[in-house]
Amino acid sequence: MAHVSNSVKVDIWSDIACPWCYIGKRRFETAAADFAAAGGELEVEYHSFELSPDTPVDFEGSEVDFLVSHKRLAPEQVEQMLAQMTQLATTEGLSYDFDALQHTNTVRAHELLHLAKAKGRQLDLVERLFAAYFEEGRHIGRVDDLADLAAEIGLDRDEAVEALTSGTYRADVDADKDQAVAYGISGVPFFVIDGRLGVSGAQEPSVFTDVLREAAGLTAATS
């Protein structure tokens, strides 16, 4: 196999309101560290995907309430799912708090991620938003709350308010969603490697490592 380049581009479709996306992020980061240690260079870019675009920004109720009312799941089933998810997150070093979580619409969070990308701070904001949503019970749907989170990573708060109020990056969110459709992406997280390999779901780190190394020509193809 020819060794052309050890640089790999990874485009990640995810939603902040996606527990597997945060877990998948951790697993991918483990693989990314291994990849870097092996001499690989990685460029990562996040893209917008809305799991529940019909969710109101000011949804009143718990995560259990949302899944019961909007997805018609039994309360006992939802509570069991969330307990299992919380336990799984713990194994990745994450402290999910579904009791404190404030379910909301994420489109403005995605818009803010595009602003952060324009400022070269997207990866910092992705991490900040995930932690705020799943671990800290912060609201990630309202302009003021999002602007606070933007300021916490060093972005200009007023610029964030302006961008979110005017919808500056709404078209970029829509473009990401259109690209997801073009790729056939129906669930997240979803990882696109160098625009040609697709990896679906919160894979184990070893899977990401193998795919990254193969894409970079650091190992022979597995098939």
Next chain:
Amino acid sequence: MSGPLEIVGEPDAPSCADGVCEVPAADEQASPAGPPPVRS
């Protein structure tokens, strides 16, 4: 970015779709790293 993707990796990796997230059964959680990657 365009063109079809070659899907790689474990086909049953958990994800979220349409507002609902798959949660593996308890016995699946107990297993270690899981099977090697499989191409589809």
